[in-house]
Amino acid sequence: MLKAYLRRAAELIAALLFAAMLGAFLIQVFTRYVLNDPASWTLEVCSIAYVWIVFFASATIVHPRQHITFDMLYKSVNPRRRRIFAVVGTASILVMFAVGLPGTLDYIGFMSKKYSLMLHIRMDLLYSCFGLFVIGAIVASALRLRRLFGRDWQKEL
Amino acid sequence: MSLPALAMLVCFFAWCAIGMPIGFAMLASAFLYLLLNGQDMGLVAAQSLNGLFKSFVLLAVPLFIVAADIMNAGTISERLLKFASLCVGRVRGGLAHVTVVASMIFSGMSGSAIADAAGPGKLMIEMMLKDGRYRPGFAGAITAAASTIGPIIPPSIPMVLYAMVANTSVGYLFLGGVLPGILMGVSLMATIAAVARRDDLPVEPPPKRAEIVPILKASLPPLLLPVILLGGIYSGAVTPTEAAAVAAAYALLLACGLYRTVGLRELTQIFVGASRSTAVVALVVAGALLFNYVVASEQIGDKIGAWIASLQVSRLEFLLIINLLFLVLGCFLDTLLMLLVIVPIAMPTVRALGIDSVHFGVTTIVNLMIGMITPPYSELLFVVTGITGIPLTAMYRHIWIFIAALVGALLLMLALPEIVLWLPMQFGYQPGG
Numbered sequence: 001m002l003k004a005y006l007r008r009a010a011e012l013i014a015a016l017l018f019a020a021m022l023g024a025f026l027i028q029v030f031t032r033y034v035l036n037d038p039a040s041w042t043l044e045v046c047s048i049a050y051v052w053i054v055f056f057a058s059a060t061i062v063h064p065r066q067h068i069t070f071d072m073l074y075k076s077v078n079p080r081r082r083r084i085f086a087v088v089g090t091a092s093i094l095v096m097f098a099v100g101l102p103g104t105l106d107y108i109g110f111m112s113k114k115y116s117l118m119l120h121i122r123m124d125l126l127y128s129c130f131g132l133f134v135i136g137a138i139v140a141s142a143l144r145l146r147r148l149f150g151r152d153w154q155k156e157l
Numbered sequence: 158m159s160l161p162a163l164a165m166l167v168c169f170f171a172w173c174a175i176g177m178p179i180g181f182a183m184l185a186s187a188f189l190y191l192l193l194n195g196q197d198m199g200l201v202a203a204q205s206l207n208g209l210f211k212s213f214v215l216l217a218v219p220l221f222i223v224a225a226d227i228m229n230a231g232t233i234s235e236r237l238l239k240f241a242s243l244c245v246g247r248v249r250g251g252l253a254h255v256t257v258v259a260s261m262i263f264s265g266m267s268g269s270a271i272a273d274a275a276g277p278g279k280l281m282i283e284m285m286l287k288d289g290r291y292r293p294g295f296a297g298a299i300t301a302a303a304s305t306i307g308p309i310i311p312p313s314i315p316m317v318l319y320a321m322v323a324n325t326s327v328g329y330l331f332l333g334g335v336l337p338g339i340l341m342g343v344s345l346m347a348t349i350a351a352v353a354r355r356d357d358l359p360v361e362p363p364p365k366r367a368e369i370v371p372i373l374k375a376s377l378p379p380l381l382l383p384v385i386l387l388g389g390i391y392s393g394a395v396t397p398t399e400a401a402a403v404a405a406a407y408a409l410l411l412a413c414g415l416y417r418t419v420g421l422r423e424l425t426q427i428f429v430g431a432s433r434s435t436a437v438v439a440l441v442v443a444g445a446l447l448f449n450y451v452v453a454s455e456q457i458g459d460k461i462g463a464w465i466a467s468l469q470v471s472r473l474e475f476l477l478i479i480n481l482l483f484l485v486l487g488c489f490l491d492t493l494l495m496l497l498v499i500v501p502i503a504m505p506t507v508r509a510l511g512i513d514s515v516h517f518g519v520t521t522i523v524n525l526m527i528g529m530i531t532p533p534y535s536e537l538l539f540v541v542t543g544i545t546g547i548p549l550t551a552m553y554r555h556i557w558i559f560i561a562a563l564v565g566a567l568l569l570m571l572a573l574p575e576i577v578l579w580l581p582m583q584f585g586y587q588p589g590g
Contacts, residue, residue: 015428018435022223025216025402029395046216050435051209053219054443057436058180066433067178068441068491072534074176085175092172096185103191103198110199126210130202137181 059136183444220401231412250353265383294551310338445497487528
């Protein structure tokens with residue numbers, strides 16, 4: 001119940017971000033070609049919405065199997081071997097992303113001294129979506145590993 | 158190549174092979190490289206964020222995605238099909254020809270082969286299968302083959318990505334795709350004509366006189382879109398990214414305003430779907446930015462380029478060899494992976510041999526699109542199976558003849574660069590290395 005609710009909320013946020021990106025771009029085209037006085041802030045709104053869509057959606061509404069995957073080998077082996085593949089792959093993401101997390105957070109923290117050009121928003125706030133994405137991937141991998149070792153592991157493949 | 162780079166490549170391919178999403182495998186192997194090299198791990202965040210945040214041209218990708226989604230949801234594809242049917246429906250194998258023509262027109266609005274197959278392609282297959290007039294395998298195969306034209310006739314998402322990795326002008330690439338796209342369509346239609354005589358494919362009844370004007374009227378607004386889009390880009394008035402936004406706005410206007418087939422609920426769903434597709438593509442782009450950073454700092458491409466240049470191959474020989482390599486790899490690898498990882502490795506060689514980057518880009522994308530219909534890893538046939546339920550094996554039997562037709566068109570483009578470069582040159586492009 002809560003899961004479905006959260007999912008719906010995440011979808012709505014993604015849709016709103018997308019609408020904001022499209023809307024800002026149209027304002028940009030309109031002010032530039034119709035009014036001959038291009039708005040300066042629109043492109044930045046687009047770029048901000050874009051990176052947030054990418055990393056927010058990747059962390060929340062994109063299912064692992066919807067990502068671009070090379071699955072010829074994965075699909076051709078039996079479920080027991082597939083489970084081994086899934087465990088190794090998921091554990092690798094967990095380990096590598098956990099190793100990369102401190103450096104990632106350091107970089108985002110370092111950006112707190114910088115501000116975006118037009119809207120003067122602190123860059124660490126804008127870039128925090130990547131931190132969320134890395135943390136999200138770590139948490140999702142840990143949960144998936146638990147399911148892969150649980151009783152219903154076949155549903156996870 | 159240094160040891161960390163080797164470890165990164167080995168891990169990357171191993172992770173991909175066991176089914177880890179390609180974008181995650183790229184990011185994870187980049188973390189590994191930096192760790193082994195003792196470099197700052199924050200580089201992953203820095204490269205991917207700055208790359209996505211500062212690339213104006215990349216913004217065209219989500220806009221083209223959403224434009225195609227809106228057109229597919231808003232009966233716009235249907236109207237185009239009726240128009241195409243009016244043009245070529247009455248010859249033998251009419252509906253198969255209609256599929257190709259509709260795909261070519263839709264190509265002028267969408268930038269992705271998948272959108273082509275999922276939108277007009279789906280409707281065409283339904284029409285061909287009605288009353289069992291066409292065999293399902295043939296219907297699926299021609300639809301998949303025709304949708305490869307989607308990213309060749311501009312606009313084109315792969316061309317935007319190529320422009321980013323090869324540092325080339327998107328506008329000239331778009332221009333360069335027009336004639337090759339038409340050539341692909343003609344070569345598919347010639348193949349259909351040959352098959353139609355052999356298999357005695359059905360002919361469509363001629364349209365009634367009273368129907369002609371309403372069909373033309375109904376298809377006029379969508380047909381204006383390619384004109385607005387391409388006219389805008391070619392006159393230099395708007396950038397490809399702005400054109401993408403205009404395309405999305407025009408599709409929105411037709412679907413929500415004029416035809417009223419898309420309401421707020423559908424629109425929200427379209428935006429959610431488009432965010433998802435955007436994220437999936439961009440994650441691979443972000444990974445590729447890191448990957449190419451490592452490839453560049455290890456000078457892998459330059460070393461390969463120097464080696465190939467020392468072999469004294471001619472341009473055409475090199476193009477034929479690399480296209481053969483891409484065709485073989487394309488049977489197994491994902492198009493985005495090829496475009497964003499393998500192509501950048503080849504770029505220094507292309508430049509060293511003095512091959513024009515627009516010619517190389519367009520022919521490579523044609524090649525990669527053929528890879529999308531070559532078994533066993535044929536993404537477009539997967540899409541067709543997914544939406545129509547036609548078994549893959551049934552399509553495999555019919556797809557080869559269309560692959561042969563498209564490879565023939567590709568060879569022609571490789572041998573005669575003018576097919577690609579003539580139109581860009583009319584608009585001031587100076588071919589070079």
